Amino acid sequence: MSRFLFVVPPLVGHINPAVSVAAELVARGHRVAWAGLPRLVEELAGPEAEVFPCDIPGVVERPAELRGAGALQFLWQEFFVPLAEAMVPGVELAAREFRPDVIVADQQTLAGALVAERLGIPLATSSTTSAEFSQALASMPKIGEWIAGLTADLRRRFGDPARSHDPRLSPDLVLAFTSEELAGDCEIPPQVHFVGPALTHRPAPPDFPWAWLDESRATVLVSLGTANTDVGARFLTECAAAVRARGRRIQAVIADPGGVLTDESDTDVLVLPLIPQLALLERASAVISHAGHNTVAESLWHGVPLVVAPIRDDQPLIAGQVVAAGAGVRVRFGRGDRRTVGAALDAVLDEDGYRAAARRIGDSFRGAGGAAAAASHLEKLAL
Incomplete structure (x- = not known):
């Protein structure tokens, strides 16, 4: 031991x-x-x-x-x-x-x-x-x-x-916790081992209104993470407007931990401070994200293409990887409006290549071994 x-x-x-x-x-x-x-x-x-x-x-x-x-x-x-x-x-x-x-x-x-x-x-x-x-x-x-x-x-x-x-x-x-297929042409030091995402089971909030989801429409998950609530109000508002303009065929669940949206939920958009992200990804057709690594990895694990709007830090890099892999469309966070977000959503929902690329990256994640592979590498180091 x-x-x-x-x-x-x-x-x-x-x-x-x-x-x-x-x-x-x-x-x-x-x-x-x-x-x-x-x-x-x-x-x-x-x-x-x-x-x-x-x-x-x-x-x-x-x-x-x-x-x-x-x-x-x-x-x-x-x-x-x-x-x-x-x-x-x-x-x-x-x-x-x-x-x-x-x-x-x-x-x-x-x-x-x-x-x-x-x-x-x-x-x-x-x-x-x-x-x-x-x-x-x-x-x-x-x-x-x-x-x-x-x-x-x-x-x-x-x-x-x-x-x-x-x-x-x-x-x-x-x-x-990624794969070579997503990381792309990075200069990889020899001690780096790609193990893919190590997903952790997270219990869903008991009060999530699953009955709200309309199975006849595509579900879009919108999340900017927990560290960007100070800058997200305008962009989330535009995302909601883009979805409402397409309400006959899509619906959105928006994570709003900072309570920055003033519009109340309706039949097209559900706004909640906390969402069961992993469980929703099993039903989602697309994700709009700030290109945070975890949200990107969890989306691609489930074969879900993305619209990425990086804000800062490593997010532009991760967004670039998503686009280079063919698994998503990038929009500018500061200038993205309902028109550009909507056009990006139409692309990832209607063009099969994005979903095929997302599934390919998801397959590479599973092939990397996840937590089991990481544990095996750590065991070797401990010898």
């Missing part, structure tokens, strides 16, 4: 894949513990999860107008670096008390990587997006140099200064 310590940020989309892998390891007789925010980890991994608490810095709201390099700089200055600084003591205590054979650190929890190298513990990276090995910063060399300076300073204070690799990518094992 081996021991695995999962180090995760306070982000649902980053914890969910780790939950599936951890469950597989436990089923194989291994012991698993977590370092992170106990409330969130227990909510997603179950109340029986063994969690070592870590301090989490307060959330700093990112200005809605920030895009591109400015948004990336803000993310590093106000989230990644403070998160690493706050989590290091808790991660180190967890490592010393739990004595893991392997630390599995999310690519955004640098504390896990730094503590692992300082204590000499084998490290695996949990990569929920291919952005870090996609040369996404090739067009912004000064930003890349600036980030390298930040990680070097963190390593000097908390890690092993003799190391020189990017702490976001373990030199021994990187579990990429």
Whole structure:
């Protein structure tokens, strides 16, 4: 039996894949513990999860107008670096008390990587997006140099200064929760293993009105994730208008966790703060998304094509992968209106090539092995 310590940020989309892998390891007789925010980890991994608490810095709201390099700089200055600084003591205590054979650190929890190298513990990276090995910063060399300076300073204070690799990518094992077919022509380091999405069972809200769905119409799922409610009102309103204009043949379920839509639900559009996304994807004909990696992966797993409207961070990269794979249409988030969104919806619903490409990517996901493949790679690292 081996021991695995999962180090995760306070982000649902980053914890969910780790939950599936951890469950597989436990089923194989291994012991698993977590370092992170106990409330969130227990909510997603179950109340029986063994969690070592870590301090989490307060959330700093990112200005809605920030895009591109400015948004990336803000993310590093106000989230990644403070998160690493706050989590290091808790991660180190967890490592010393739990004595893991392997630390599995999310690519955004640098504390896990730094503590692992300082204590000499084998490290695996949990990569929920291919952005870090996609040369996404090739067009912004000064930003890349600036980030390298930040990680070097963190390593000097908390890690092993003799190391020189990017702490976001373990030199021994990187579990990429996607497939080569979707990642495309990225420059892939040899330690990266594509395992496809590790989907976690999530119980549906008990009060979802399943009877509202009209089986004679195509169902469109609209979601901008949980971190974009501050900028989503206009775009969601335009999506609703595009659907209503096609109400005789389509209907939409819109996730609105921030309550930004003022229109009430009607026979064409159902607006809810929380939706059973995985269960709905089994019935969906198309998805409108911000190109967040998890929503994209879950949609393609189910063979559902997408209309992608990336906002910031790695979303333009993921949107580009969807379009390059032929599994969706991209619209501009800032300028997308009911006309452009509607035309994109018509394309993915009416042109068979998009659904065929989505199914092809879904097949590649299943062939990659998911949580079982990830667990096998971790077992080898623990030997």
